[in-house]
Amino acid sequence: MMTQLKTTLNNTQSTLLQDALGAASLVVMLVVALHLPGFL
Numbered sequence: 001m002m003t004q005l006k007t008t009l010n011n012t013q014s015t016l017l018q019d020a021l022g023a024a025s026l027v028v029m030l031v032v033a034l035h036l037p038g039f040l
Contacts, residue, residue: 009016
């Protein structure tokens with residue numbers, strides 16, 4: 001099982017970073033959208 005996890009992490013390491021950046025950008029957009037009515 002540990003070898004499968006290591007293999008999976010090694011194979012998807014580049015896309016894992018892209019997915020994390022995408023999720024972070026979605027959170028930022030959500031926070032901005034929720035605060036937008038307070039700015040206007």
